Amino acid sequence: xxxxxxxxxxxxxxxxxxxxxxxxxxxxxxxxxxxxGGHVYRCTACARTDFAYHSCHxxxxxxxxxAATGAWTARxxxxxxxxxxxxxxxxxxxxxxxxxGARPELLxxxxxxxxxxALQQVAAEPRLLGAELGFVGVLHTWGRxxxxxxxxxxxxxxxxxxxxxxxxxxxxxxxxxxxxxxxxAVFRRRFEGALRASAPAxxxxxxxxxxxxxxIVHSQPAGSGTNVVRYLARYVGRTAIxxxxxxxxxxxxxxFRYTDSATRxxxxxxxxxxxxxxxxxxxxxxxxxxxxxxxGWQHPAAKARRMVVETLLATPIVIAAPPPVPQWQLRCPHCxxxxxxxVGTLPRQARAPPQCVAA
Numbered sequence: 001x002x003x004x005x006x007x008x009x010x011x012x013x014x015x016x017x018x019x020x021x022x023x024x025x026x027x028x029x030x031x032x033x034x035x036x037g038g039h040v041y042r043c044t045a046c047a048r049t050d051f052a053y054h055s056c057h058x059x060x061x062x063x064x065x066x067a068a069t070g071a072w073t074a075r076x077x078x079x080x081x082x083x084x085x086x087x088x089x090x091x092x093x094x095x096x097x098x099x100x101g102a103r104p105e106l107l108x109x110x111x112x113x114x115x116x117x118a119l120q121q122v123a124a125e126p127r128l129l130g131a132e133l134g135f136v137g138v139l140h141t142w143g144r145x146x147x148x149x150x151x152x153x154x155x156x157x158x159x160x161x162x163x164x165x166x167x168x169x170x171x172x173x174x175x176x177x178x179x180x181x182x183x184x185a186v187f188r189r190r191f192e193g194a195l196r197a198s199a200p201a202x203x204x205x206x207x208x209x210x211x212x213x214x215x216i217v218h219s220q221p222a223g224s225g226t227n228v229v230r231y232l233a234r235y236v237g238r239t240a241i242x243x244x245x246x247x248x249x250x251x252x253x254x255x256f257r258y259t260d261s262a263t264r265x266x267x268x269x270x271x272x273x274x275x276x277x278x279x280x281x282x283x284x285x286x287x288x289x290x291x292x293x294x295x296g297w298q299h300p301a302a303k304a305r306r307m308v309v310e311t312l313l314a315t316p317i318v319i320a321a322p323p324p325v326p327q328w329q330l331r332c333p334h335c336x337x338x339x340x341x342x343v344g345t346l347p348r349q350a351r352a353p354p355q356c357v358a359a
Contacts, residue, residue, distance in 0.1 A: 004241070005031060005062040007249045011277050021281040024060050031056035031063050040344035041330075045337040051346060052329060059291075060284045065237030072292075073233040076136065076155075077226055079298075081313055083170065084158035085225030086177045088135075090115035090187055091151040091216040099202050100141075100150050105286050106202075107150070110194050112137060115152055116295045118187040122178050123160055129178065131160025131169035134298035134309065138232045139291045142240045144258040145269045146279035154295075155228055161297055161309055168312040175221045184217040236292055240283045249273075 143149035
């Protein structure tokens, strides 16, 4: 069970919630309760019965997303190439965060699109790499204290496919991909042009100095890519904060742990209950928005170019069955055996069944 989900389920819905945030809170309240119904199980090993309620499967629910996260991690690790990898992060300046809060569906798209285009544009220059990149991006909208901090992480292989599609061009150094100052300048210029064209009124509210100062782009080597995929996977199926970071939570306040980005020290932050709920809900994505996107020859529509890359790198294309995932829902809570068999159903809005008893 999730203590954070239980706490969220008991909170009253704030009056200023968006429809998406209201739906999220409603899902948290129903998740794994009689409201969604469930199944009745009998253990073939110890002959005792048990029941389990259905999950809400909302992507912001702290209880759900574990299986989806594991499956995504396995898929990404299977697709890693035998080259060095890099983690490249593009961050929007603070002056644009209010605009993201007002128009998330537009600003998130622009953040993804223009940062990816900046990577491709700089990588295409012959003196730098002269190739097309293929990479996956994961959107984050929160900082370490749950404040609004929109940025996107890209997992980028150290090299690319030449324009004619006949040669793999490796990165010049195993610990350096592209100049971050140039990436930041191109990203800033592209984002301003796209925002002015898409939302001139919103563009006019941004201070002029925002378009002149240097934006933040960070690039760091990521080895084989396995560790960074596992790091990003924690945020693919869930939102903002995990249960293990919560120190205390009651009707008045919530205290949680975080790591200071400047000093790397472990600290705690205490927020009023209403403020914690506001910060948490602001990271619920609008309907139809994707947290993960693919670009270049890693795009789902670019399978032919992806196969060319695998051929050039002598990477065998093996279609293997996914690794077995433990079916934890079939594990008996009494004897620990994976021997539960479904013998009945619990209808929606049913009363909770009595405590499990021996048959």
